[in-house]
Structure formats: structure tokens, C-alpha cells
Amino acid sequence: MLKPERMTRVVVVGTNDALDQTIENLHKLNLFHIIDYGEEEAGFKIGKPRSMASKFSEYLVTLRSIENQLGSGEGSGFDKKISAKELSPQIESTLSELEEEVLKQHDLMRKIETELKQKQDIEDTIKPLVSLPLSLEDYTGYQSIKVFVGFIDSNIEDAIRAETSQYELYTGSIEGKKIIAVAVVKEKEVEINKILQNDSSYTEIRPPELTGNPQAALGEIAAAKAKLTEELTNAESELIRLKQEYAEFMLASEEYLTIETQKSEAPLRFATTDHAFVVDGWVPLNKYDDFEKTIEGGAGNVYASRLEDEEVKDVPISLDNPKAAKPFELLVETFATPKYKEIDPSLILFITFPLFYGIMLGDIGYGVLLGILSWMIMSKVKSGGLHELAIILSYSALSTIFFGIIFGEVFGFPLFNIMHHGMVEGGILGIAGPNIWVLQLPIHRFAEVKPLLAMTFVIGILHITLGLILGIRNVSVEHGFKHAVTEKLCWLMILFGGIMAIVTAMPAILWGDILNTQDPIFISGIVLGIIGIILLVKGEGAIAIMEIPTLLSNIFSYARILAIGLSSAGIALAVNTICRDVLFAQGGVFIVVGILVLIFGHTINLLLGIIGPGLHSLRLQYVEFFTKFYEGGGTKYDPFGFIRKYTEE
Template structure:
């Protein structure tokens, strides 16, 4: 549990003739993390096998078809497809050939392509019709027959839009007395049609230009007669038919896709697996006659790998197992039981341990929920968050590990809620409202007199610790109890991290380094503790012992960690004080809950009537916000205490994940 999976490095040498069988076996086993070969003088890089280019081409086509499909495939349907595919593969018959897949994909692709070409033609035609309608709409505002705009030898016609018409008629009269002017407002544009003596065509155009005239070309009406409105109506009708035709074709395309979507997903899964197999040799080394495969596998699975490969090659294979080199980067596979496994999420979020390091997942499992629960610490909030995480776990299966971990946090929130006697921020209920119920059900609540501006008797919930008002005397100062508990937790947590650091250093660099770099901190704490207790008169041991231990520890720290260790000495105090947030965050949460209950909701509740509904609304909204803050705040603070204060003295991380060949395409874990 505290160690990652033990790994062995293996080198496989096999004839190219048996390469395909070896690749298939390794892919099915899903236990070998292949190390990519770098080209050397002795060994070249391997080449893909089979029809890798054709597989890649078909994958691109299928992915394109599926990505454009509106048809949604549920996770359950995909799981069913995957199970079917895995079953056929495990029985040795995938059920597909590249020829079959290519024929089907080409058939679907051709149908879709032909229909899309028709859609493109419809779109082009519809675009022209829309443009024509816009032009006719300009003319329609003038209420003139289209024949009026035909070319005449003696009359010039200008149609378009102008900015305004003030003074236009007077300007034209200065140029010619022979003209006819029509104007009309068309939405934002002022439309103008000017019929003028052709001899004065240029002069009239110059006048129009003074009004920002934008001319409408009239060549589009050559074959049109009558009013523009009749043509607009006709074109709109044709446009609607084209839209209906286009929608029918789109629906037909989706029908084609939906009929073939399941088989296309099966093809995609099959081809993804075949592509991974075909391209696997790119990570191998090769000679003219053989291939060399190097990789990492769990030590307990090496015998199984050897047995399987020898069977498929008739013992014509060489498999050499070597122990990891001290400085070699070994892929990391975490090894935790089902209870701890959800907390691996926090390691994947941060960084995986190296091969020689302790895996902190177990310690996060122990302390993260406790820290979270201590900060939230309310029975009502714990139940509410538990229900929320249960619902989210069903809605978001991909986040199941995180949500399982958060459910554990909710359980601890409920437990600490009982210890603090807090239920949605309520520490008591008023006697006049709840006395009958409490006495009838014989609830273990005791009466308490609350003194203040208005003294009253209440029933308090049983508790072990009064979070809001519980105090303890520390060196003559009254300090909130939960803050003191937070500091005590910090001392234990940091000392645990020092112990784990000692173990890591011992495993990685030997006992001497472990003593100097990590055990020195315990000597430092003992020496400092003696000095502090002696100065307070709490012990009779000579102060020189404490000073001697303090000096010795500083020297040890310097020898073990260098100047960096000396610089970190003050941080042990700040790190310990950081754990005060365990109490402070909880106090802020319960303080807000009390304000919501006593200052905002209860005054309305006591008025009765419609005000009760307002009070309930305030409680729902207020506690909803506080629960949201109660999830975010404790989560971030708890994770910070682990990633910073806890990991600082024993954990470096930087491990690369174990990615066995075959696991990605199958979306499976290592086969057993």
C-alpha cells in the first residue's frame, strides 16, 4: 500500500516472422509499458506492419462521419459496443476485415457526399434568390411596374438609395426641366427612381451623387414584368420549397448515419486497436532479421508474459529480465486497495511518486477527510453534501474517484457535526416551539438559560466540543479550543511527514543521509522544546541540554540538506501555524450559518403568516451559499495542507505513469 507496484525491466528479442503474434499477445495482456527505442548504429527503428496507412485513412473517414453526426450515442450504448467488440476479439475473431470496413465506409461516405453536393447546389440557388428578393424589395417600395425601368433611347433611368431628399428636386430642376422623380422610404433606406432626359443623364447623376447616391443595377429585371411584389411572392415560395427540400435531405443524411452509427463505432474501436498494433514497431529496435522490444512490467506478471510469448512463438524467443537501475526512470503504477484507491485522484492531480518514494495516497485517505470534516463539521451540511456527491457520482462517472473521496469527507463532516452539536448552524432550539416534540420523543436535549438583552430558555443539542465558544487557557491566554486542536494536529501531521521523509531518504540515499537530513528535525524539536519549557519553568532539566541539542540539530540539518535546510528552519513554525486554518475556516462557516439563522431567517419566522415563506427562502438560499463555500473552502485548505505543509519534508514526486501497451485502445486496466 505504501509502495508502488514493483517493476521489472524486460528485453524481448524475436524473429520478424513472429513479430505480429508477439504484438497481438502483448496487446491482449496489457501489462508491458514499452520504452521507445532510440536509433543506434546496431539497431534501427522498427517499421509499421500490415496496412497501417489504410487503417489510418479509414479512421480519419469514420471519425469525420461520426463527428458531423447529430445522433448521440449514450455511454451505455458505447459500453455495449465495447463489450461486444471485446468478446469477439477475446474469442480470436474480430469479425471485420479491412475490405469489409472500406466497402461500408465508402458506401456511407458516397451517399453523404452526393447528398451534400445537392445541398450545396440548393444553397447556391437559394442565395441567388435571396439576393434577388432584396433587390426587388427596393423596387417594390416605389410601386412601379418593372416595365418602367426598361431601357429607352430618349430616357435614362436611375434607381438606388440616397441619404436624404431635401433640395433634390430643386437641384434637378437647375439641370433639366424634363424629369420624373419617385421617392419612398424602405426601412432605413430612402429609395429613389429618377427618369430624366438622356441628354442630361450625366448632369442628373452628378446631382444624385451629392446625396450619397448608391445605384442599383437593373440588369436582373430583363425578363420580368408586372409589379415587383408578384415576383417577390414567387421567389419566396420557391425558396420555401428549397428549404423543405434541403431539410429533407439533411434528415435523410442523419437517417443514413443513425442506421450505421453502431457499426461505425465498432469499426472505429476495431481500427484504433489495429492501428496501435500496426504502429507498435515504431517503438521497437530492429535488425534485418529480428526485433528488440524493451519495456517495464509488474514483476509478478513477468512469468505470465514469458509463458504466453513462448507459447505463441514455439519457444523461438529470448526474454531477459533485469532489475531497475538505481537512477533509471521506472514507470509508476499505484498499488492501493479499493478503499484507498479513490484518493489516488489527489496524486494524479499533483504528481506521481518516484519508484523509491512512499506513495502518500494512504495518508491522504487518513487525513484529508478528517481535515475537511473538521472544517465543515455540521450534521446538516454533511448530509446535504453527501446527497450532492451521490447525485454527481451518478451524473459524472468520470469523476467517480474524486466524488467517492468527497463522500468520505461528508461522513466525517457528519461525525464532527455530532461532536460540535451543530445542525445547519443551529446549536439549540427554543423551548416554547419545540418543548412538546422534545418531551414526547424523549430527545436527549437539556435546557439551558441564554442570558442577554432578552433571556430565554432553550434546548441545546448534545455535544463534546463547543466550537463557537469553547476556550482553553494557554500560557494565561484564553484561546478558542478548535484553534488549539488545529495546531496540535499540525504538530502530529508535520512530524509524520518528517518520519516518512526519513524512510524515503533511507531507501534512496542510506541511513546516514536519513539521519542528517530528517532525524535532525526531531533533535531540533526536542532541543527547542526543552528551551521553551525551561523558560516557562515547567521542567527542571538544564537549559544547556536544550541549547546543545539545538546547536547539534542545526549542524546536522546543514550537513544533510545544506544551506537550503537552514533556510527552511523558520518554515517549520509557519507550517505548524498554517494548521490553525482547520479551526478558523470552521469558525467562519458556523458564524455565517448563525447569521443566516438568527439574524436573517428567524425574525421573519417569528412574525408568522406569509413571512414564514420568506424565512424558508432565506434559509434555503443562505445555507445553499454556505454549503457551496463549505465545500470549496475546506477542500482547498485541506489540499493545500497536504501538498505544501505535509509533502514539503518527504515528497518530491515526478514519476511517470505506467501505460501498458494495449490499455489505451481498449480503455481497460491491466489484464489479470
């Protein structure tokens, strides 16, 4: 909690005959973060992969290329896991069978597609010929006659007649374009060709060597095309069938092969000699005893030992939080993985993120909808980042409902009766807000802007103070307390000195009251601030003075907690007012329009309500809070092993 899991440096040493079994054990334990052995020192060499390594990766490549062609996705696990022992002898034969089938279908599809393309081309050439009074065999196959066919705009007959009298000309038109066929004696072919080519509007058509009426030929082609298309659909559905039939096999064997490749290539990360191997890495401290027992008891001459006094450098980071706060690790990791000695802020985010979110959105109706949405995502996506985001959203939904009750808002309608410009506006419950402790519910956000604005500044000051205190702790651990004073404590002094001075001077600034410079709070604030600035300059140089105004802007930045809330409540109110006072009042068809506006407006507002508060709540964490203490830059703990989803040993 608040700190990454304690790790211990471990070296595993053994004789080569125990290597395979040790790899199996390490993999099964899924605990050992291996430090890759890089440089070759005297006597040590990087290990050689197991003999099956290349075969496994070859299968894996084949499998993935098949998956690519079939477009299979990831499943969420089977009801019953497949036994790896049963799977492994099948892989080679089933894989080649599947590959052959897929390739066959693919070749077939490509062939059909080519044929289709050819038929399409012929169809395109025949289509214009329909308008000419000739059969298809009339165009080709003569010894002494040449037939030219083509589109043309101008009248070419005079030019042809000038060249020869032995010709026949047919004309037709299709889709507004003129088409001609000229049959001339072979001797005049070159001349006529020249005349035609010189005409800029002429586009030649080469009739295919077919027989019969063009219209009939078109019909035949259409039938052939339909048949080909059907064959293509069959081949496609065959591929889909293959995908369905082999889906389980593909998922399971991909997992199996990934695991086996991992294991086979593991020796590449070890240091070996002719007879022994050494591997270096990290194990969570509280699991070390189990680790040692399993590794040493599992195979012949293997020993594990801890390196206690090792300098704490490059320790892999495994975040350690209570289950409820786990999803917030995602937000921390998105920013950066913490360093080993740093505070892990996930637990703090667990409280502040939903808190800010709730104050911003603060509406029972939206909160309930968000809760339903997050529950739907959670039940659909069982793992991964989206699942964790959904959990975060569900906390935020609860907080939204809670603040919705405090603000007394349901989809922008008042929950309790409220006084508005001296008039009582009836709430949904029809009762006045209850009085809880000193709090008179509801706190109407539009009516109480001033106190709420002050509240956001207080939240900001507290949040930043917490950040600076964590900063003092982090810097003291890493560089000593003296550094912490000049790096972080001085900021705390400037912050509180500034607050004391500004709060006492506020009446003078705003309303022109006389500033009481004798006020002890004012004086001590100024003194505290000046000491802070001196310490700051001592620690980071005079240029750091430039940074002081950011403290003010950081605190002002928390005004967004109110601002986002006001805008979302404002949109809801606007939608409701349009519907109730304008549209519903008209009656008739306007009631339908009103309902549509209501649904549309609140959907938009809810979407904005998910994105806006989420992003801004996160920004307050990242920009205002994290910058006070958090550096990050650790390596993630990545143990040697695999979490099986589809197979079991």
C-alpha cells in the first residue's frame, strides 16, 4: 500500500542437466523477473535456445498468418480449458491441414476473382456493340476485310469515301454516344486506320472473338458472372466455417506455442558455462520462501539465493494495493511507473479521483446511468484496461449519486423544493431538503456559487499540501532531508505564508478597507513566505522565483471542479426548461418533439459528463498533484511465465 511491493534480488544457479526442469518450474511459478544476461564475461556465455525453439516459432508464424487471413479475434476463454498434453501432438498435423485448407480456399477465391474480372471486361466491350446491327462473328475472322469499331463524335464517312468506295458503314448510339463499325477492304486498312486515328474523338473498341447476337452473349456472360459470384460466396463461407471450426484450436495452440517459445528461448537470457547456468533476477520478497522451495526441490542440482545487500537499482515495480484501489494503478501507470522508493499514489487516486468526479457531475440521474453503463461494460469485458476503467467509472458513479443528493439534482430537475428568486420551486420529492448536521440540503449549485468556489480553493490547497508532504517524504528518502527542505518544504511555507497574507489582506483588496499591517497573522504569513522564498532560492537558484506564481495558478485551477459542474448542470437545466416551459406548454405534437429534445439533450450532456469530469479530474491529479512529488520512471515487474486462458498443463 502506497509503496510498490518489496522485491529481493535472487540468483539461481544449477547444473546444465537441471536446466530444462528449472525453466519449467520458473515458468510455472510466474514470479521471477529475469534480468537478461547481456555481456559475455570470462567463462560465461549466453545460453543456447532449446532444440525445439525454431520449430515452435515457425509454427507460431504459420498460425498467426492463418489467423490474419481468417481474421480471427481474441476470445474471453473457454468453459473448459484444453489440455496442453493432448494438444501438442496434434499441432503439427492440424496446423498443416488447416494451412492447406485456407490456402486452397484463398487460391480458389483468387482464381474466381480473376475470371470475374475477365468476364467483366468482355461485358464492357460487348455492351456498346448491342446498338449495331451485326452479330459478334461479323467483326473478325476475314481474309480480305478489316472491320474497325469505335466511338466517334464527328462524321467520318466523307473522309472514308474519299479514300475508297469499297466500304460498309454501320452506326448506332448508346448512352448518348455515337458508335460506328466500318468494314473496308484489306488493302485500305492502313489508310483508313490513319483517318480514324487522326480523329481526336475516336476511341477504338476491340470486339472479342465470340459468336452470336451481342444481346444473347451479354445474357450468357451475366449468367456466368452470377455463377462465379455464387462460387465466391461459397468459398468465403467455407473460410468462415473453417474459422469457426478451428477457432478453439487456433486460440489454444497460439497460447501453447507462445508459452513453449518463451520457455525454449529462455536460455538466451541466462549465463551458461559448459556445465552450469546462472540466472539473475527479482522475486517479490514475501514469496521468496515458496520460490526457493519450489526451485531447489524441483530439479537436481539447483540453488537459489538472495543477494541481500545489493544496491537498490532498477528494481522491477509491482504495484501493491488493496483490491478496491487496484484499477487506479492503470491511471498511475499511464502517467509513469513509479520508482522503487517512491510513493505509489494509486490509493490516493482511489479517494480523490471519484471525489472530484462526483462534485463535478453531481446528479443522481446521471450517476445512476453511469452506474448502469459501467456495470454493462464490466459484465461484458472481463479483463484488461477497459474493465478497470469501468470499475473506476462505477466508483465515480457512486460518488456522482452521493453529490447528486447533496446538490439535490436529478437530470437537472430539483430533487427537493428550493427557493428560487423568492419563489418556491417544487422538487421531485415534493418536500423541503432535510437538515443533516449543519448542512441544509440541497446546496443548490447556481445559488451558492461563492461558497462553492471558496470550497474548491480549499480542496485545492489541501490536495497540493498533500502532494508537497508526499514530495518531502520522497525527496528525503532519495536525497536526504536537507534537500527535501529546499525542494519541497519551502514551497509548503510559501503556500501557507501566501494564504495567510492574502486571506487577511482580502477585505482591503476587494472592498478598499484599510489594510491592518499589524495583524499578527498577516505578519507571520509574510515572514513564513519570505523564509520559504529564501530557502527556495538557496536550493534551486534565483530563477525559481519565476515559478512562484504557478502555485497560485495551481490553486485557481481547482475552480474547474465548480466550473465543469456548473456547465453540466446548466446544460441539463437548459434542456429541461426548453422542454417543460416551451414545448410541453404548447401541447399536441410539441410533446413528442419535447421528449425527443429531452432524450437528445441529456444524452449529449451525459457523454460530455463522462468525458469532461473524467479528464479534468485526471488532469488535477496529473498536473497539480503529481508534479509536487511524483517522478516515475521505474521498470514494470514482468515475471517469466504466462497466465493461461485457453490451455492447462
